Amino acid sequence: MLSLLALGLFLASAQNSVSAQAVPQTIQLQSRVAPVSATLRRRALNPVTVPLADFFLGTDLQWFGNKVTFSNSPAHFSGNMSVGTPPQTVSVVFDTGSSTLEFASTLCGAPCDNQVKFNSAKSSTFVDGGTTSSITFSTGVGVDPVVGANYRLTLRSGTDTVAIGNLKAPATSLFLITNQTAKFGIDPFSGIQGMSARAQGIFAALISQGLPSLFSLFLTPLSVGNAEMTVGGIDTTKFTGPLTFASLASTSAAWTLSSPQLTVNGVTNSVLQARRSIIFDSGTSNILFPTATANAMYALISSDITPFAAEPGAYGIACNKISTLPAVIDITFTSQSGSPFNLTIPSSELNVGPFASNPAICQTLINAFDGLSLVGGSLLKHYYSVWDVGNQRLGFAAI
Ligand SMILES: *[C@@H]1O[C@H](CO)[C@@H](O)[C@H](O)[C@H]1NC(C)=O
Ligand SMILES: *[C@@H]1O[C@H](CO)[C@@H](O)[C@H](O)[C@H]1NC(C)=O
Numbered sequence: 001m002l003s004l005l006a007l008g009l010f011l012a013s014a015q016n017s018v019s020a021q022a023v024p025q026t027i028q029l030q031s032r033v034a035p036v037s038a039t040l041r042r043r044a045l046n047p048v049t050v051p052l053a054d055f056f057l058g059t060d061l062q063w064f065g066n067k068v069t070f071s072n073s074p075a076h077f078s079g080n081m082s083v084g085t086p087p088q089t090v091s092v093v094f095d096t097g098s099s100t101l102e103f104a105s106t107l108c109g110a111p112c113d114n115q116v117k118f119n120s121a122k123s124s125t126f127v128d129g130g131t132t133s134s135i136t137f138s139t140g141v142g143v144d145p146v147v148g149a150n151y152r153l154t155l156r157s158g159t160d161t162v163a164i165g166n167l168k169a170p171a172t173s174l175f176l177i178t179n180q181t182a183k184f185g186i187d188p189f190s191g192i193q194g195m196s197a198r199a200q201g202i203f204a205a206l207i208s209q210g211l212p213s214l215f216s217l218f219l220t221p222l223s224v225g226n227a228e229m230t231v232g233g234i235d236t237t238k239f240t241g242p243l244t245f246a247s248l249a250s251t252s253a254a255w256t257l258s259s260p261q262l263t264v265n266g267v268t269n270s271v272l273q274a275r276r277s278i279i280f281d282s283g284t285s286n287i288l289f290p291t292a293t294a295n296a297m298y299a300l301i302s303s304d305i306t307p308f309a310a311e312p313g314a315y316g317i318a319c320n321k322i323s324t325l326p327a328v329i330d331i332t333f334t335s336q337s338g339s340p341f342n343l344t345i346p347s348s349e350l351n352v353g354p355f356a357s358n359p360a361i362c363q364t365l366i367n368a369f370d371g372l373s374l375v376g377g378s379l380l381k382h383y384y385s386v387w388d389v390g391n392q393r394l395g396f397a398a399i
């Protein structure tokens with residue numbers, strides 16, 4: 001899910017870089033040997049691998065942590081992400097399109113009844129932040145994706161201990177969901193853990209405790225299973241070829257790479273050859289491009305694909321025509337060593353599923369969204385991906 005907050009941070013950082021001139025800072029260095037205790041203080045934490053469950057509704061939508069397993073040697077153990085004292089289990093979708101941690105709470109009534117709710121009154125370590133706010137997600141999941149205010153959470157700020165197994169981060173900033181729009185009611189998880197390119201919350205806390213500042217996603221289709229996230233490392237058993245890294249295109253919270261070209265079924269044109277920044281969002285299943293780009297891509301797939309009026313930004317085609325359409329999308333990027341490489345979305349992703357309001361029409365993968373280019377689960381599930389916060393780069397390996 002791409003939160004408007006993530007975009008807001010992007011704009012804020014762009015403004016900062018304009019208004020705040022980068023003034024070189026001179027730091028006085030003193031020749032001094034660090035005391036042993038200081039070097040030991042930053043004790044390394046080992047990577048943690050978390051199995052992910054697939055939120056599947058006709059198509060793979062999102063992957064979320066349900067049961068968390070640790071390979072933190074020497075002990076092997078499992079547990080869930082938990083919040084509070086004593087700990088309450090919270091399952092979350094790991095979302096690279098947003099930055100914060102928010103989950104359903106007992107302050108939310110009927111709108112959250114389908115979710116497991118966190119009860120802050122039962123946690124001795126919870127501190128109410130007293131601030132209410134709301135967060136709107138600009139992209140949703142799956143069929144009938146919504147451009148508008150259909151994904152909106154009302155939040156109350158607070159801090160509490162957040163833990164993944166025995167890795168604990170005290171006083172972690174979080175938000176209790178106090179109300180949510182109906183679209184969230186179908187989620188099989190309680191909330192969202194933002195995993196933006198600027199580490200925040202528990203991930204930031206674990207990094208400060210010595211965890212390497214990267215995480216990796218292995219987002220498989222439901223039929224394949226065994227999806228997982230490794231926090232603090234790379235699970236090299238999940239891919240065979242090399243990892244290709246590309247530097248992030250901006251210093252915003254969004255994971256963004258610059259692309260010089262899109263190709264559909266091996267063909268490109270002047271619209272598709274424009275350079276664009278593309279956001280990588282593990283919490284969004286469809287892909288988004290500005291209207292002119294979406295139209296140019298569909299023109300290379302089938303003239304029978306047309307906008308679906310009931311859902312602005314969505315397109316569709318008669319379901320009985322879709323399965324045979326070739327729709328291979330190659331998105332070109334440049335590696336850190338300067339070589340072009342493609343990330344490819346196969347034709348099998350074109351069909352998102354029938355529209356609820358007209359089941360004879362199937363939604364197609366590309367949504368029009370002016371001002372934004374974004375790819376998500378439908379691309380990520382064909383690669384092993386490494387999200388390197390410390391080096392501000394993204395890595396991909398074929399699986
Ligand atoms: C994690 O929580 C889920 C319910 O949310 C439960 O079904 C599962 O057994 C828990 N796993 C562990 C290892 O405690
Ligand atoms: C919760 O949000 C809905 C809109 O999704 C609104 O109609 C309702 O009044 C809100 N409830 C509260 C208690 O604020």
Ligand SMILES: *[C@@H]1O[C@H](CO)[C@@H](O)[C@H](O)[C@H]1NC(C)=O
Nearest residue numbers: 263266267330332340341342
């Ligand atoms: C990327 O894909 C396009 C279209 O299939 C192809 O022409 C190009 O050679 C590919 N680039 C690389 C580096 O593989």
